[in-house]
Amino acid sequence: MSAAVRKRPSLYATAVGKKYAMAISGLILMGYVLVHMIGNLKIYFGAESLNKYSEWLREVGEPALPREWLLWGVRFLLLAAVFVHIHAAYSLTVMNRRARPERYQSKRDYVAADFASRTMRWTGIIVFFFVIFHLLDLTWGTANPDFVHGDVYRNVLASFERTPVAIAYVIANMALGIHLYHGAWSLFQSMGWFGNWRRPFSIGFAGLIVMGNVSFPLAVMFGVVN
Numbered sequence: 470m471s472a473a474v475r476k477r478p479s480l481y482a483t484a485v486g487k488k489y490a491m492a493i494s495g496l497i498l499m500g501y502v503l504v505h506m507i508g509n510l511k512i513y514f515g516a517e518s519l520n521k522y523s524e525w526l527r528e529v530g531e532p533a534l535p536r537e538w539l540l541w542g543v544r545f546l547l548l549a550a551v552f553v554h555i556h557a558a559y560s561l562t563v564m565n566r567r568a569r570p571e572r573y574q575s576k577r578d579y580v581a582a583d584f585a586s587r588t589m590r591w592t593g594i595i596v597f598f599f600v601i602f603h604l605l606d607l608t609w610g611t612a613n614p615d616f617v618h619g620d621v622y623r624n625v626l627a628s629f630e631r632t633p634v635a636i637a638y639v640i641a642n643m644a645l646g647i648h649l650y651h652g653a654w655s656l657f658q659s660m661g662w663f664g665n666w667r668r669p670f671s672i673g674f675a676g677l678i679v680m681g682n683v684s685f686p687l688a689v690m691f692g693v694v695n
């Protein structure tokens with residue numbers, strides 16, 4: 470091929486493409502954390518309510534689809550979204566570093582941008598490790614000595630009755646809140662959504678998730694749920 474007939478780079482190879490990839494995968498993950506938090510509110514309606522919901526998650530789609538197929542579809546979508554989100558974030562950071570070797574003109578802009586990106590990196594890493602522990606704790610049961618397959622309510626209680634674990638959940642969900650707030654704000658900015666409502670909307674979304682999620686370990690620790 471002659472040098473003149475250069476192949477056009479794929480959209481994903483460009484900064485705009487990576488921002489779209491961050492936005493779409495971010496939206497999928499935001500949708501998941503919202504639905505998951507709302508689903509978990511069934512803890513407040515008792516064991517039967519939460520356990521029935523968990524069973525329903527396995528049955529949903531039947532009889533059109535075999536048992537658990539829809540659940541596995543969602544799991545694959547989530548896994549793909551996590552992979553794309555981390556890959557795009559990492560390669561955008563590398564791209565930005567190469568594009569701006571002399572850093573920002575104003576020290577204030579530099580400090581603000583650096584703080585935001587560092588915050589996103591660290592809160593992202595905390596959330597990532599939290600999810601791994603969370604799966605070991607409440608899905609596979611390896612990190613939960615009193616785990617009983619099929620009794621989700623009992624497993625949640627057994628998990629949060631260990632105070633250090635409950636505190637770790639609170640801290641991780643606060644990190645998730647910071648990540649969601651800044652992530653949602655950047656996402657809406659990239660997509661040109663919500664105009665003047667961008668900040669309040671991002672705060673509202675992140676605040677809702679944090680309040681819901683933090684309430685569960687606290688409710689068990691203080692005996693509201695038992």
Ligand code: HEM
Pocket residue numbers: 502505509523524526544596600603604607608621625638642645682683685686
């Ligand atoms: C205190 C807050 C949370 C509680 C009480 C909670 C509770 C649970 C429970 C009980 C399960 C097992 C459900 C079942 O087997 O039917 C589960 C699964 C899961 N949770 Fe959470 N969760 C919380 C926060 C989060 C957060 C913040 C994330 C993500 C950032 C998350 C991601 C997941 C994932 C990916 C699964 C596996 C779903 C599956 O494939 O079956 N959870 N959670």
